Amino acid sequence: MSKPVAIITGAASGIGLSLTRHLLSSGWRVAMADRNEEKGRALEKELGPDVMFMKVDVSKYDQQAALFQSAFEWGNGRLDFLAANAGIDDRQSLYEGVLNTLGPPPELNTDCIQVDMIAVLQGVWLLSHYARRNKVPGGKVVITCSGAGIYPMETNPQYTMAKHGLIGLARSAGPRFKEENVTINCILPGFVKTGLAPPEMIDRMPQEYVTPMSTVLRAYDMFLRSSKMTGQAVELSGDQLHFHSVPNYPDEISRWLHEDAKKLWSEVYAVGSAPKSS
Ligand SMILES: NC(=O)c1ccc[n+]([C@@H]2O[C@H](COP(=O)([O-])OP(=O)(O)OC[C@H]3O[C@@H](n4cnc5c(N)ncnc54)[C@H](O)[C@@H]3O)[C@@H](O)[C@H]2O)c1
Numbered sequence: 041m042s043k044p045v046a047i048i049t050g051a052a053s054g055i056g057l058s059l060t061r062h063l064l065s066s067g068w069r070v071a072m073a074d075r076n077e078e079k080g081r082a083l084e085k086e087l088g089p090d091v092m093f094m095k096v097d098v099s100k101y102d103q104q105a106a107l108f109q110s111a112f113e114w115g116n117g118r119l120d121f122l123a124a125n126a127g128i129d130d131r132q133s134l135y136e137g138v139l140n141t142l143g144p145p146p147e148l149n150t151d152c153i154q155v156d157m158i159a160v161l162q163g164v165w166l167l168s169h170y171a172r173r174n175k176v177p178g179g180k181v182v183i184t185c186s187g188a189g190i191y192p193m194e195t196n197p198q199y200t201m202a203k204h205g206l207i208g209l210a211r212s213a214g215p216r217f218k219e220e221n222v223t224i225n226c227i228l229p230g231f232v233k234t235g236l237a238p239p240e241m242i243d244r245m246p247q248e249y250v251t252p253m254s255t256v257l258r259a260y261d262m263f264l265r266s267s268k269m270t271g272q273a274v275e276l277s278g279d280q281l282h283f284h285s286v287p288n289y290p291d292e293i294s295r296w297l298h299e300d301a302k303k304l305w306s307e308v309y310a311v312g313s314a315p316k317s318s
Pocket residue numbers: 049050051052053054055056073074075076096097098099125126127128155184185186187228229230231232233234235236237
């Protein structure tokens with residue numbers, strides 16, 4: 041039987057690179073995607089024939105689409121798993137003022153939203169397409185969210201907004217895609233020492249509050265082993281995995297709207313009859 045095939049975005053560093061090594065040691069083939077071509081090419085050489093690297097900016101749809109097509113062909117018509125992992129922090133502060141203009145300020149840089157949220161949505165869209173083309177239709181997505189997907193991070197409102205959005209995506213689409221043998225789950229790592237973690241923060245914080253990579257890999261293994269779990273958000277804190285459930289409904293109206301009315305919503309939004317863009 042052929043080896044399972046994964047796409048990992050942001051694979052040239054940190055969590056993505058550790059996951060790449062981990063999956064290779066468990067018998068996977070990995071299509072590594074990263075915008076850092078120098079590191080990616082060196083890793084491709086180092087890691088051997090079960091790896092292919094593609095220079096991809098995931099926020100550009102055509103590049104991400106080409107990645108999926110190439111990985112599917114490289115896997116001989118097989119794609120089992122997407123680790124939607126590439127991420128950056130806020131590239132411009134929402135709080136910085138622009139004083140040297142009487143008119144409106146220039147547009148805020150929202151690269152963080154494009155990379156951390158929109159690109160993940162496009163990744164799920166692409167994975168679902170190739171999952172339908174697998175010999176046995178289906179596939180898995182694990183999204184690298186963050187504690188900022190649940191708790192506000194005042195210094196990084198864009199990062200917080202994007203990561204909150206990812207949980208919404210997994211919780212809404214995860215259960216629905218299960219009908220197609222596709223699962224979508226989120227991991228919410230605490231502070232992990234990677235390229236994204238500011239070195240000043242690593243130096244200043246109590247080391248016992250760092251979450252080890254082994255916890256992150258355990259969470260991936262858990263979701264990869266299960267064909268049942270979907271729409272889950274699991275916080276990784278130290279050596280613990282904490283599942284977060286949706287909040288309790290505050291009253292009967294809210295409960296009805298979000299539970300009993302599900303059937304009505306799906307009739308109104310039946311695929312093919314939903315209002316399309318104007
Ligand atoms: N390190 C932490 O403490 C922590 C905590 C919670 C969540 N996360 C999340 O983990 C994920 C991985 O980050 P990391 O901590 O390993 O950081 P990292 O900086 O070490 O790795 C991120 C990788 O993503 C790549 N990348 C960035 N933008 C890209 C783009 N547009 N297209 C393709 N590749 C791109 C970078 O080149 C880099 O190789 C991110 O989504 C991050 O938000 C990290």
